[in-house]
Amino acid sequence: MPVCPLFLSCSVQNAIISVFFVILPGKKGGHKGRMRTYTSPEEIDAQMKAEKERRKQEQEEQEQEGAAQNDTAEEKLPGSGSEDSDDEDSQRRRAGVEGLIEIENPNRVAQKSKKVTQIELEEPRQLSRREREEIEKQKAKERYMKMHLAGKTDQAKADLARLAIIRKQREDAARKKEEEKKANEEEAMR
Numbered sequence: 104m105p106v107c108p109l110f111l112s113c114s115v116q117n118a119i120i121s122v123f124f125v126i127l128p129g130k131k132g133g134h135k136g137r138m139r140t141y142t143s144p145e146e147i148d149a150q151m152k153a154e155k156e157r158r159k160q161e162q163e164e165q166e167q168e169g170a171a172q173n174d175t176a177e178e179k180l181p182g183s184g185s186e187d188s189d190d191e192d193s194q195r196r197r198a199g200v201e202g203l204i205e206i207e208n209p210n211r212v213a214q215k216s217k218k219v220t221q222i223e224l225e226e227p228r229q230l231s232r233r234e235r236e237e238i239e240k241q242k243a244k245e246r247y248m249k250m251h252l253a254g255k256t257d258q259a260k261a262d263l264a265r266l267a268i269i270r271k272q273r274e275d276a277a278r279k280k281e282e283e284k285k286a287n288e289e290e291a292m293r
Contacts, residue, residue, distance in 0.1 A: 230238070251259045
């Protein structure tokens, strides 16, 4: 008889192990035999009302913050208005952990948004390597097709030679048929 740890009998230990496997079958619990539960309409209405109230409170808080920021903006000097508004926008955009931690990374470049008036459309756009290669490939293909149609490529010359041989063979075959026809007609007349 094997020795069981914790001075339990083997049958008791096996029962405990089997209970663990029944209670903890895995990450997903088997719910095949259970009845489905549905949310009552009253609970749904209560949840909807609570959500609306929460949204109203958030809007009121945002309006109060906006009013407070407008008051502080009026107190600032009139000459530094555009620079300060950019700083405020960047601080507002920082969300989550980024708003809590001040980042001092010298390699990080802040992206500045360009206005429509700042974008220069006359300036020629630099093509990427893939785009340049694609354009070169198309031009090379067009050049090859022009030379091919003119009969200047090796493949075109080979094709024309093959066509000439086929034409000659067909002409010979047609001539032989005509000769055979004439021979058959002459025999039929005799």
